[in-house]
Amino acid sequence: MSQSNEIILKVNDLKMYFPVTRGLLRKKVAEIKAVDGVSFELKKGETLGLVGESGCGKTTVGRCVSRLYQPTGGEIIFEGEDIAALPEKDLKRIRRKVSLIFQDPYSSLDPRQSAGSIVGEPLIVHKITKDKIDYHRRVETLFQLVGLDPALMNRYPHEFSGGQRQRIGIARSLASNPSLIICDEPVSALDVSIQAQIINLLLDLKEAGETELTYIFIAHDLSVVKHISDRVAVMYLGRIVELTTPQELYENPLHPYTQALLSAVPVPDPEIEEKRERIILEGEVPSPLNPPSGCALHQRCPIAKPECREVIPPLSDRGGGHLVACIRA
Amino acid sequence: MPEAKVIVAKEADVEPRINEWKRFCRVFLARKIIWLALFVIALLLFTAVFGPWLAPYKPNEQNLADSMAPPSRKHLLGTDRLGIDTFSRLIYGARTALIVGVATSFTSAIVGTLLGMVAGFMGGVVNTVIMRFMDALMGFPMIVLALLLAGVLGSGMLNIIIALTVANVPGYTRLMCGMTLSVKENDYIMAQRSIGSSSFRILAKHIFPNTLQPMVVMLTTSLGGIILAEASLSFLGIGIVPPDVAWGSMVADGYKYLQTNPILSFAPGICIMLVVFSFNIIGDGLRDALDPRLRGTL
Amino acid sequence: MERLLEVKDLKTYFNTDDGLLKAVDGVSFYVDEQEIIGVVGESGCGKTVTQLSVMQLIARPGKIVGGEVIFEGRDILKYKPHGEEMRAIRGGKIAMIFQEPMTSLNPVLTLNQQLSESLMLHLKMNKEDARKRAIELLRLVGIPSPEARIDDYPHQFSGGMRQRVMIAMGLSCNPKILIADEPTTALDVTTQAQLLELMTEMVERFRSSLIIVTHNLGVVARYAKRIYIMYAGKIVEEGTCKEIFKHPRHPYTIGLLNSVPRLDTVGKRLVPIEGLPPNLTNMPDYCAFLPRCPYKTEKCRTSPMPDLRDVPGEGHRVRCYVDIAEVDNVTVK
Known part of the structure; x- marks a missing residue:
């Protein structure tokens, strides 16, 4: 996979707290710490997987990076510029460079818009095309790029299947020639046999594009993330707990949560399954409204010690860029 | 742009185009009663437009010699105390009903849509202010509010339209605010924001078209209600005033002679009933035909 | 040897606007005592409709048009869908757990009311015994402090906990067969693992058979003995x-x-x-x-x-x- 050493995105101590308000005057009564100190770097052309269970903050990270949310704190340095606090009016040029692919192919396309006009929308918003003919040609190329017949441009979303709709969404995300695409669970709503088509398409687009594409791939399915990513970050309750290459993650998971997550995903081979060790975590993910003290996992962790309750473990390098946030590992 | 890849989805692979319009018509026209309602409304439209050519007499043409004439060839539905032809008055009354109904419902729809969309889209304080005010207006029954306003403004067609519009705006605002709030939650609005669309573009191009269906339904159903309200105001004598003719005032005029000449009140009364009933039926039918959850059940 | 459940040439069709939809078209399978089988397929392949047909839970415009469902030696398709015999089987001898726990639990009844109902109906228990048994079941499926929580309503539980309640309900009458229709799809990965582990443990304990309906090949590879691909x-x-x-x-x-x-x-x-x-x-x-x-x-x-x-x-x-x-x-x- 082509990958330069140029850093395209550097996220530093990102924090996103959502206020919980009550009453007519919207008094703030609590805070949901959806993301609480997330840092990572992304090289140009790289794919970073963000994996975790619902409520771990992976989607929020994606929405902060694309500046759909205004982060509470931290830096988001995209192509050398800190965009974390950029005001709304300066965001348009960032929106052109960072695009999103959504999870639900049904609700992410406007039902009253034709497929062609959905895909062409960014071209109009950013005034990319010179004239009608240029616009039409661009949309046509985008359709072909994602494997759709340009003859389908006048059709409406409900006429397409889930996989085809997701292709329309991908074409839209490519229209403005972005350098970073945030894929938020792009395959989890699709049927098994269609998922592979979309995963391959995303991989192919990376090699085909004129500008080098960088992906942040958000998913709860570890096997999909592992398949598509160059590096994987495992998130738990608003923090990254482990970050390394997929190979290393599978062969040498250090964080107890990663180990449990890996063991929870069954392999479609009964003979391997018979031999696999199963680590079942007790209980459920605590609420981010009231997170546990110290390491967020300590109540469920099989190897927790009393000090885990007090110290928030920092993300530290255990060699070869394998980062882990655990004082016991 | 790189070279085209393998085309996965060809035109032929995609399900044949579903003709939404045909489907809509099939569900909408499936009920017999819809045809009757459509016929009544068509008749109303026709008489309203061509009234002056259809009516055998002028609506205020007195002929005291023919006072209180029973139905005859000369006067199809007889005449009132001043010898004015009831049938002709009915025809001119259709005009008034339609003008008041359409003008009121469209103005209130436009005002309500704007207010509702702004309240729903901006949220926060703007929403609170607009919606609490609408709630206050809604606290009054529509007819009471209209009565109050008509009393202040005085009677006459324009004032009636203004009064009824104010009374109708809260309903539209509430509908559109709710619709905007629910449409806003869809990922495609988030997607539009992520590609850099302006708020105005999102509102106009993506939220508004997706709120149209319930809007159309409400527009139709409320037409019936407005016509009824106009008739009630006219009946009470603070609505349409002569020389304009209204069914409501005709009922009021005629009801003194209910014993001797019931047709004077019954004819306009039946007209009001049929029209209101028809608009409601069509509104219900539209809702069923437009609601995807009910589609295909008929 | 006689099978516990044998489905022969089952056909369930739906009469839709666009024509006759053959959702299940000649499906045959069997389950032996205390066996775990997997039915695998993608959405729309008929795997769920097959199981619903076994339970005779097909609503209009669907109709079971042919086949036999032999359970304990009798063709239960011959029973009236709402008749006495079918009701005794449904929830009593064959229980089903659905994908969406929130929609399959009644939101206005407490867990006790819902659990006791089927215990009193199928096992003819009295109120106190049913309550005791219900608490026992909740404890078995890992609900913390069940005595306190039995009078709670479904919305007071998390998704994973609700699915545990569903498992408890499914197992309440010692069914011979438990049908789990995508039981964990809506849940998180680690919760999924917890629940599947729990479910297989429970059917072993209750000596029931388990039919896992899923699109996930990994799940059947881990738990099922035999599988059917649809x-x-x-x-x-x-x-x-x-x-x-x-x-x-x-x-x-x-x-x-x-x-x-x-x-x-x-x-x-x-x-x-x-x-x-x-x-x-x-x-x-x-x-x-x-x-x-x-x-x-x-x-x-x-x-x-x-x-x-x-x-x-x-x-x-x-x-x-x-x-x-x-x-x-x-x-x-």
């Missing part, structure tokens, strides 16, 4: 779990296995199944998988839908004319 309303391949994962013989099964990313492999390009699942109305006479099949031959095009035929391996049957094992040898050389 496509377009028909079973296309069946056999023991080990046999099918080791020697898959239907192009669809092979396609599924090649198209899912696996945790234990790295860098292998996925081979997707091209095209889309067919529209179940207006099905062709020939094999339903043909348009997407990489192994298709002239014979497939001209012959009717193939029947399930025996192939080497214990109980292994496949609905395909082509002997993939041989084709593979040719192409791989």
